[in-house]
Every structure is written in C-alpha cells, then in structure tokens.
Amino acid sequence: MPDTRKPRPASVQPYSGPAGGWGSLRSVESMLLKEERVATGNAVLLRQNKPEGYSCVSCSWAKPKVPYPFEYCENGAKATSWEITRKSIGTDFFERHTISELLKWSDYDLEKIGRLTHPMRLDRERDRWVPVAWEDAFREIGAELRGMDPKRTxxxxxxxxxxxxSYMYALFARLYGHNNLPDSSNMCHESTSVGLPLAIGAPVGTVQLEDFDKTACILSFGQNVGSNAPRMLHPLQSCAKRxxxxxxxxxxxxxxxxRFTNPQSPVEMLTRKETRIASQYHQLRAGGDIAAITGVSKALIEADDLAMAAGRAxxxxxxxxQQHTHGFDSYAAWCRAQEWSEIERWSGLTRQAMQDAASVYAAAPTAxxxxxxGLTQHKKGVDNxxxxxxxxxxRGNIxxxxAGILPVRGHSNVQGQRTVGISEKPELVPLDGLAVQYGFEPPRDTGMNTVEACEAIVxxxxxxxIGLGGNFVHAVPDTDRMEASWPTIRxxxxIATKLNRSHLINGQVAYLLPCLGRIEExxxxSGPQMVSCEDTMTHIHASWGKVAPASPHLLSEPAIVAGIAKSTLEPNPKVPWDDWVGDYSKVRDAIExxxxxxxxxxxxxxxxxxxxPRPLPARQRDWKTETGxxxxxxxxxxxxxxxxDLDDGEILQLVTLRSNDQFNTTIYGYEDRFRGISGTRQVVLMNRADAEARGLGEGDTVALATAVDDGIRRQVRGLQVVFYDIPRGAIGGYYPECNPxxxxxxxxxxxKVPAAKAIPVRVELEKRAVMAAE
Known part of the structure; x- marks a missing residue:
C-alpha cells in the first residue's frame, strides 16, 4: 500500500562521495532487496550487456567487445531489478482498487507494486480494470480500429x-494507413536527428567506443553522465588517468x-581512491550554449589569425x-563580429574561461x-x-x-527503432521497397510527431x-491539459510491464495488455527467441532473456503487435504475422x-x-549533404x-532534471544521492541570491507558475526551496513533476522537441499562489 500521509520535508545533506563507489553498490543491493531478488538478481546482472546475455533495459550506452566482469551501472541494475521483481499484480488487486483511488497514488507507488500479469479491459461503470481473454481483447481492439479513420489514430x-x-509495429501502422508514429526520440534527441544531417549528412553520432582510447580532448555540453549514462564513466576515467x-x-x-570511484576496481573500493574527471568545469547560463561555443570558436579563430599573420603554425x-567543409568564411566572419561583452552576457562565462577552453582544445590533435x-531541449536546440x-x-575533428560528435541517447533502443521505420517522416522510410515487399501502397503523407499528437488530442x-510501452500522458508537456483531454479519445x-499513470487516464474504451520484459525468457x-537493439554508437546487439516470465499469461511484444494487426487488417499472404511470432529470425530476414x-x-x-555497426559515411568523411x-x-x-530580456529579474528559467533514483518517468525511490536530496521529489533548486531577492529562505514552500500569457494558467504547487549551486536566473525541478x-x-x-531545459516561470510563496489561483 502507498504511504498516503502528507509528504515529509526534503532532507538536504550534501553528499561528499564520488560517483560510483560504495554509494552506488549500496544503492544497487538495496534495490535488489526491495524487489526480493538479492541472490538471483546479482546472478542475473552478471549477464547484463554480455555476449549471449541481455541488453540493459535502461540507457543505450555502448556494449564493449570485451566487457567488464560487471558490465552494468547503478541505474542499469535498478532497471533490471525493477523488471525482474518477484512482486506482481493479480486480478484481485484491481478488484480491491478503483481507478479513481489509484489516481491518488504516486508514480513510485504505482510501479513498485510489481508486474502486470493479466490482460485487462476498462469497466467504466465500475471504475475498474477487469480481466479479458487475449483473443477477446484482440478481436475487440481490431473491431474498433476497423471503424476508424487511420489518419486519426x-x-x-x-x-x-x-x-x-519496432519493425512489425511500424509496418502495421502503414498497412493500416498512417505514419502517425511518434516516439520518445521526439521528446529528446529529435534536435539531433534534424540538426546533424544538414551539417554532416548523418542523423546520428560518429564516435565509436574505441575512439575514447585515441582521443586527446573531450568537450561535454548539457549531459549528466553520473545519472544518465554512468557506464560512460569507465572510458572517461581511463581518459582522465592518461x-x-x-x-x-x-x-x-x-x-x-x-569525481569517480570505479566499483569494478577492488583497490579503488578498498582505498576509496577517486579519479578527477573534469579538468575544466564551466557553469554556463542555462541556455547559454550558443554563446559559449561562439566564445570558444572566436578565441580559436582569432588566435589562428594572429598565428598565421606571424608565420607560426x-x-x-x-x-x-578547404577539402571537406563549406561555409567556413561565413562562420568565421560571424564569430569575429561578435562582441565579447555580449558573449559573456549571454553565456554567463568570462572571456578568460572561454579562452582557456579554446587553448586546451587547440593543443589537442584529436577531440x-x-x-x-541540455543542448537539444531548447527552442534553439537544433542550432545548439x-x-x-x-x-x-x-580542427577537423569529425x-x-x-574524434567525432557523440549525442548520448536515452532509452536502450530509441535510436534503433527509428532505424527500422518508427518515424512520422515518410522520407526516412524506404516506402517504395516496402510497397513491393508487402504488396500494398504505403501512406506518403507526414504523420504526427509527439507534440503534434498531443495537439491533436487536446x-x-x-x-x-496505442502505446507500445512508456508513460506517455505523464511524460509529455502540458500534463494537466493532456489529462483533461485524454478521455475524449475513443x-x-x-502495452506495458508495470502500472503507471498513463494506465489510469483512459479513453472511452481501453485495454491494458501486459507483455514480457526483455530480460525474461x-x-x-521454434524455441527460445532472442531480440536485438541498437546502441547510441549505432551497433546492433543480440539480447537473450534470462529469467522466467512474471506470469504464464504474458505475451511477447511481437505477439501482441501481431495479434492486434491480424484482427485489424485484411489477410495479406506477404505479411506472415504468425511465422514472425513463431521465429524472430524471420523478422530479421524481413528487416534485412x-x-x-x-x-x-x-x-x-x-x-x-x-x-x-550501421554504415555511416560521415565516419569516412563521405558527406551526404547537398554541398557534398x-x-x-x-x-x-x-x-x-x-x-x-535577460535582465527581467521576475522571470527565472526552469531546467527540468532527473535524479539518480529514476530513469525517464520511472521513479525508483526518493534518494537523489548526488544532490544530497532525499525524502521527496517536490523541491525546487534555487541560487541563494535569487531566493533571497524574493524573500525566500531554504525550506520555504513555493509554487511555480509559467510566465507566459496565453490564457492558460499553469502551476505546480507544494515545492520546497533548496539552495543549490545553480547559476543565477535558473532554477531546477524534477521531471516529470514539472511537466504541467x-x-x-x-x-x-x-x-519540435519540448524545450524542457528553459521554461520561463515565476516563483510564488504558497500562500500567494493560493490567492492568485482563487
């Protein structure tokens, strides 16, 4: 049962430890204990990201050819234990709890009760989920879809x-008649997918894992390695040590x-030795990336001008x-023309700091x-x-x-699903080939991305x-408006493994279909099946499930997609849904x-x-752009x-954050260890000077209100002020709690990536916020 008491105040105790180390180990074992998987869970984790093992269900960081003995991080171990938990939700649970009651539970409480075990249908009159046979669910869903306009799904x-x-799902959508295939990439790295092709002719990064062994300099922007891709700390530590x-x-x-202590190293763990990672750390203004990069570029270009004039290298x-680029003269002229005072103002950094970064970068043969x-979720994220x-x-570093550019992706196959057709953009999909392969005419119109789907729902x-995983309603912007509009959907x-808030905000007819997790057999x-995923460095990996399913009533994701598709579409002898479900290698043949x-x-x-690896011409300096x-x-x-204006002291920029006790919308607990915050997620991180200028003290309860005038009042209340090392003009709050x-x-x-890293807000004392709302 959830803790329904009034949330206790945040405990704020600055954390002195490094990333990794004993703190990470204790956190992992605590999670395995809560999920009743201490002994078997540790054995399962030994197969994570290994050959003949399974791909982590958390982030998409690369899997090395020669893995560490423990090829997982704290967050990956939490994701695994969360999925293989011994806790489960039987049909009796939904008899005891109405949907209205469950809506009062927190995200953490909803997911921690365990795995879904039976397919369910919404009983609106009883306000409950009730059991339904798989065959009935597929037949009823298919009947609903056949009576609809595909373009409105x-x-x-x-x-x-x-x-x-993903391939089967995308094909189903197009056979049905639409390209409305939004995905989680629309909410994070679509700015990468749009920004890189015009620049280098590829929509993904060019760095390979082995490049860390050869690089001479690393520049990082807007990325929290300790919480979002902790396994990257291993190659970073190796770089720092050399x-x-x-x-x-x-x-x-x-x-x-x-700082990082490697849990893989007995010596470091016993001696508590730490490795310093960053040699320079520049706390730029939130949204100051374009100005900061301009400053570094300007320093480099002007130093080069002087060197050339003096006859130096x-x-x-x-x-x-000259050989490989276009537009240098325009960019160099633009950088030279920018005034240092404006660069400093917009970046929040000193000229000296940017020149220091430029000097180190200039001395490195590779970078x-x-x-x-932190780059992509801004209004100018593509420019970033x-x-x-x-x-x-x-400096020729692609x-x-x-050398190269490395966008650090989130979900473990978010990049891969785009590779095999999950895209609202028809020009990115081989539609002519699919037409011949499957004997149909694919839709050619552009579909809805995530924001456009939300707009259409409102x-x-x-x-x-249809949601293939995720917690869509809680993950997207304007949460309150989305929840209010959702019941208008027919x-x-x-399709899910665990209960979340999106399963409680339903359409008029609704189904909750539990699937096997990736870690399950x-x-x-044709026998045991493996699936495959693409990591952030474009490598395709096999993944074998290793634990017994949480329930005998679960179906695999391919089986669920095929079941709905067969009930919706007219039979097509060129689309062998049953053969694909029986043998996934045949799906891979179709993908090939x-x-x-x-x-x-x-x-x-x-x-x-x-x-x-996927072939990527930009790695060989073959530029697939209009200029060549x-x-x-x-x-x-x-x-x-x-x-x-930057000088408007009333408005602050809200930067949404994740704790190291969560992955995307999945909340594993209330311990943001690295930031020293525990007990609650209802906090706002403020620069002390910004807080005191508003008459606020640490521990005060405030509300945030969006500082725009579009006729809609957006507010999040009950947030506790925590003084934090954050630049003036910016505040921090947790995602998804601040999405409204x-x-x-x-x-x-x-x-159209939501600009979650700079939301204009005002901070109001709670009593002021209540009066304003009234």
Whole structure:
C-alpha cells in the first residue's frame, strides 16, 4: 500500500562521495532487496550487456567487445531489478482498487507494486480494470480500429521495444494507413536527428567506443553522465588517468563529471581512491550554449589569425576545412563580429574561461564533442547541435580516429527503432521497397510527431491511441491539459510491464495488455527467441532473456503487435504475422530485405561481440549533404529560449532534471544521492541570491507558475526551496513533476522537441499562489 500521509520535508545533506563507489553498490543491493531478488538478481546482472546475455533495459550506452566482469551501472541494475521483481499484480488487486483511488497514488507507488500479469479491459461503470481473454481483447481492439479513420489514430512507442517489435509495429501502422508514429526520440534527441544531417549528412553520432582510447580532448555540453549514462564513466576515467583534458559545460555541477570511484576496481573500493574527471568545469547560463561555443570558436579563430599573420603554425585545420567543409568564411566572419561583452552576457562565462577552453582544445590533435538533452531541449536546440559541429569542424575533428560528435541517447533502443521505420517522416522510410515487399501502397503523407499528437488530442482529433510501452500522458508537456483531454479519445491501448499513470487516464474504451520484459525468457513455436537493439554508437546487439516470465499469461511484444494487426487488417499472404511470432529470425530476414545496406547478414552478424555497426559515411568523411561537404552553419543569434530580456529579474528559467533514483518517468525511490536530496521529489533548486531577492529562505514552500500569457494558467504547487549551486536566473525541478508548467507550443524550432531545459516561470510563496489561483 502507498504511504498516503502528507509528504515529509526534503532532507538536504550534501553528499561528499564520488560517483560510483560504495554509494552506488549500496544503492544497487538495496534495490535488489526491495524487489526480493538479492541472490538471483546479482546472478542475473552478471549477464547484463554480455555476449549471449541481455541488453540493459535502461540507457543505450555502448556494449564493449570485451566487457567488464560487471558490465552494468547503478541505474542499469535498478532497471533490471525493477523488471525482474518477484512482486506482481493479480486480478484481485484491481478488484480491491478503483481507478479513481489509484489516481491518488504516486508514480513510485504505482510501479513498485510489481508486474502486470493479466490482460485487462476498462469497466467504466465500475471504475475498474477487469480481466479479458487475449483473443477477446484482440478481436475487440481490431473491431474498433476497423471503424476508424487511420489518419486519426496514433501508434506511440517508447524506446525499449526491440528492433523486431519496432519493425512489425511500424509496418502495421502503414498497412493500416498512417505514419502517425511518434516516439520518445521526439521528446529528446529529435534536435539531433534534424540538426546533424544538414551539417554532416548523418542523423546520428560518429564516435565509436574505441575512439575514447585515441582521443586527446573531450568537450561535454548539457549531459549528466553520473545519472544518465554512468557506464560512460569507465572510458572517461581511463581518459582522465592518461591525462586527457575533459572540458565540461553545464549549468549545474554534477558529481559524475567531478569525481569517480570505479566499483569494478577492488583497490579503488578498498582505498576509496577517486579519479578527477573534469579538468575544466564551466557553469554556463542555462541556455547559454550558443554563446559559449561562439566564445570558444572566436578565441580559436582569432588566435589562428594572429598565428598565421606571424608565420607560426596555424591552430585551425585549414587543409580539412578547404577539402571537406563549406561555409567556413561565413562562420568565421560571424564569430569575429561578435562582441565579447555580449558573449559573456549571454553565456554567463568570462572571456578568460572561454579562452582557456579554446587553448586546451587547440593543443589537442584529436577531440570529441559529447552532449545530451541540455543542448537539444531548447527552442534553439537544433542550432545548439550544429554549433557543436562547427566547433569540431574548425580542427577537423569529425571523421578521424579519436574524434567525432557523440549525442548520448536515452532509452536502450530509441535510436534503433527509428532505424527500422518508427518515424512520422515518410522520407526516412524506404516506402517504395516496402510497397513491393508487402504488396500494398504505403501512406506518403507526414504523420504526427509527439507534440503534434498531443495537439491533436487536446483538439479532440484523435480517435485511437496505442502505446507500445512508456508513460506517455505523464511524460509529455502540458500534463494537466493532456489529462483533461485524454478521455475524449475513443480507444486507448497500453502495452506495458508495470502500472503507471498513463494506465489510469483512459479513453472511452481501453485495454491494458501486459507483455514480457526483455530480460525474461521468450519461448515461441521454434524455441527460445532472442531480440536485438541498437546502441547510441549505432551497433546492433543480440539480447537473450534470462529469467522466467512474471506470469504464464504474458505475451511477447511481437505477439501482441501481431495479434492486434491480424484482427485489424485484411489477410495479406506477404505479411506472415504468425511465422514472425513463431521465429524472430524471420523478422530479421524481413528487416534485412527492407534495409539491405544496413542489415546485411543480420542473423549472422548480430551475434558478433560488441555488435555490428550501421554504415555511416560521415565516419569516412563521405558527406551526404547537398554541398557534398560538411557544413558550417551560422546561428541566428544567442537567444536560445526566453522572449523576455535577460535582465527581467521576475522571470527565472526552469531546467527540468532527473535524479539518480529514476530513469525517464520511472521513479525508483526518493534518494537523489548526488544532490544530497532525499525524502521527496517536490523541491525546487534555487541560487541563494535569487531566493533571497524574493524573500525566500531554504525550506520555504513555493509554487511555480509559467510566465507566459496565453490564457492558460499553469502551476505546480507544494515545492520546497533548496539552495543549490545553480547559476543565477535558473532554477531546477524534477521531471516529470514539472511537466504541467511546459506549454505544448514551447518546443525546439524545426524539431519540435519540448524545450524542457528553459521554461520561463515565476516563483510564488504558497500562500500567494493560493490567492492568485482563487
């Protein structure tokens, strides 16, 4: 049962330990204990990210050819224990609890009760989920879909579905008649997918794991390695130990970039030895990335001008620029023309800090640029990504060993599902080939992305929503408006392993379909099955389930997709749904036929240690752009988010954050160890000066209100003020709790990624907020 008492105040005790170390080990064992998997869980974890093992269900960090003995991180271990828990939800649970009652539970309480075990249908009159046979669920869902306009239906997918499932799901959507295939990438790295092709001719990063062994410099922007991709700390530690400078640009000081103790090393654990990771740490203004990169570029270009004039060796790679790039003169002229005073104002950094970064970068023969959603989730997120490319191109740092650009992806197969057709953009899918392969005419119109699907739901234009994993309603912006609009949908279907809030906000007709998790054994007609995933470095890996299923009533994701598809579509002899469900290798054969250049010898190569890489011409300096070269692209200016002036002291920029006790919308607990916050997630991190200027003290209870005038009042109440090392003008709050503050229209230009890293808000004392609401 959940704790229904009034939430206790946050406990704030600064954490002095490093990332990793004993804190990480204790956290993992505590999670295994809570999920009743201490002995067997540790044995299962030994197969995580290993050959003949399973791919982590958490982040998409690369799987090395020669893995560590313990090839998992704290967050990955939590995700595994969360999935293989011995706790489960029988049909009796839903007899005891109405949906209205469950809506009062927290996200953590909903998921911690265990695995879903039976397919369920909504009984609206009784306000309950009730059991339904799989055959009946498929037949009824199919009947609903057959009576609808396909263009008014949405097939969403989170990033955890395998390549096999994703391919089948995307094909089902197009056979049905639409390209409405939004996914979690629309909410995070779509700015990458839009920004990189024009710059380098590829929608993904160019770095390979072995490049960490060859690089001489690392630049990181807007990425929290300790919480979002902790296994990256292993190659970062190796780089730091051999003297590679690691230059970090991030508004908050995050422990993973500061210090690390390797849990894989008995010596480090026993001696508590720590490795310093960042050699420079620049706390730029939230949204100050374009200005900061301009400053580093300007310092580098002007130093090169002086060196060339004096007859010294140049700092820029002019041979590379001339042979492989287009637009350098325009970019260099733009950088030279920017005033240092404006660069400092918009970046929040001193000229000296940016020159120091430029000096180290200039001295390195190779360098990599790493970034996360701190770049992509801004209104100018696409420009942010292209600016980092500009910086790398100045010294020829794309397309050679030890160099390149590296977007750090989130969900474990979020990149892969786009590779096999999960995309609202028809130009990214081989529709002509699919038409021949399956004997149908695919839809050619552009479908809805995540924001557009939300807009259509608010406007009442969506008739059906199918969710392949995830917690869509709670993950998207404008949460309150989305929840209010959701019941207008005729049909909602959620495919899931655990209960979450999206399963309690339902359409008029609703189904909750429990599936096997990736870590569970999947036995079909031809025997045990493996699935495959693509990591953030474009390598395709095999994944074998290792534990017994949570319930005999579960079906695999491919079986569920096929079951709905067969009940919806007319039979097509070229689409062998039953054969695919019985033998996933046949799905992989179909994928290879659809994407021969990417998946050549798929069923053979997928078992290679370290996986096999997708071909990426930019790694060989083959630029698939209109100019035939990599392109320098000039930004429109320094303003990345706010329409108001920087000096408007009333408005602050809210940066949404994840704790190290969560992954995306999944909350594992209330211990944000690295930030020293425990007991609650209802906090707002404030610069002491910003708080005191508003008459606020640490521990005060406040509300945040969105500082826009569009006729809608958006507010989150009951937040406790915590003084924190965050730049003035910015505040921090947890995702997804702060999503109600983000308007649907507050997104990145061109990519429509929600601009969650700079939401304009006002801070109000709780009593003031209550009066304003009344």
């Amino acid at each position: 949405v097939f969403y997918s989170s990033g955890r579905a395998s390549l096999e499932t 003297g590679v400078p690691v230059i970090v640009f991030n508004p908050l000081r995050e422990r993973g970039w500061e 140049p700092l820029l790679d002019h041979a590379f620029i 990599m640029g790493i970034y996360g959603m 990504v292209r600016m980092l490319v500009n910086l790398l191109l100045l 397309g050679k060993p030890g 406007e009442g234009r969506v008739q059906a929503f 049909l909602t279907v959620q 999947d036995v079909q007609a 036929a659809s994407y021969p250049s990417v998946f050549k010898d798929y069923n053979k190569r997928v078992h290679e240690p370290g996986g096999f 070269k990599a392109n320098f692209l000039v930004p429109g200016g320094f303003r990345t988010d706010l329409e108001t 503050l983000m308007p649907l229209w507050h997104y990145a230009e061109d990519s």
